[in-house]
Amino acid sequence: MQIHVVQTGQSLFDIARIYNTTVGAISGANELPNPNNLVVGQAMVIPIVGSFYWVQSGDSLYSIARKFGINYQTLARVNGIQPTRPLTVGFKLYIPPQPKRSAETNAYVEPTGGRVAPELEQSARTAAPHLTYLAPFSFQIQRDGTLKEPPLNNFRTIASNSGAILLMAVTNLENGQFSTELGRIILTNPQLQDTLLNNIIATAKRLNFKDIHFDMEHLPRELRENYNAFLRKAKARLSAQGFLMSTALAPKTSATQAGEWYEAHDYRAHGQISDFVVIMTYEWGYSGGPAMPVSPLPQVRQVIEYALTEMPASKIMMGQNLYGYDWTLPFVPGSTARAVSPQQAIMLAADNNVPISYDTRAQAPHFDYTASNGKRHTVWFEDARSIQAKFNLIKELGLRGISYWKLGISFPQNWLLIEDNFNVVKR
16 A cells, blocks of 8 residues: 655646556545545555555665565565665665554544434444444433433444444533533442443443443542542443443643643553553644644654553554644634544645645644635644554554544545554454
8 A cells, every 4th residue: 555645747647657556546545535636745545555665865775674664685576676786766666565463443433413414324334344343422421320322323233244343432421511520420429330330231231332431531630539449340340241341531641740631530540440541642733722733743652652651552542533623814712623524624725726735743734725705724634644654653652553533524545544554353
């Protein structure tokens, strides 16, 4: 599989010739929204076996082989050249596919308005073959220990048909917000906890969920040990019934990080208690804040490297956004950026005839444009390059896998690259 970045003057036909493939194969794999109006800087996945590399200044066969994790003599043999042959800049080398490691994947799917839209169900159907877990969001805790269930429609059948298992996301959401008071009511009342766990177990058995996933947020520091104690109780009850148990964690960089979203999330305790955790490594750039990458790689790395001091890599699922944002400039506090899919971002760039740039430090694409009303905009989003950078980090640090927030957003390159990088675990 090859990632290609469109250069000035290139057409889809030109790109197909470079890789000895067809326009239809490239357009279909990427579900290109702009096949006849490619954007300079647009990244696409070329569906070929292996990849190609063009020699750059300072390269040697040995350094290239190290870059791709292959023996240099093997690389020479595959390309029909002598291992000692000097390489000229621009020489085209074929890189054979490398062995893949196993990884687990999860994706949340969030019905809105009390219904599952057909497009959302289709998104789950498309993604499920690439998933270990499918997580309808969410089962909301009620103040009496009962659960408010989300609409499920055909999610159970979709998961079953593709070998994914259902992950039951249990939250302290109330009236659309994570509720500190609801968290306090549950986490300080052992009788209510028992009622809640009874209801979770009965619901999970009835609906065939296999993992119980606690996503309790906006809890104050004084509930930290209460939350830990509840998770220990839940783990004992759930394990006895044959369920996995996982938790969601805010993106911390130290055990003492202050803030209402962080202080009650004890990385060490969650790592000890849970079968795995999902760390929400996204939303640095968010709808209510100034324009910046949603999940810049240095910040993601910092969070994961801290997590590795508290728990084993085999328990860490790295969170990943499937969306970007379109901000109106200048940023005004209280304003809201518009969420866009990678495909929508590409069309915005194409419609406004602006190139896509790539921030190599953040590992994120972005562009600016001026709307018809004269307002300036900045868009940060995800593409094949940014997602490959995250996959490289997962492999480098030996993590359990990746968890996506959330389905319903078109990003076909992501699923192509998942299969190219990993053997997705099916439980």
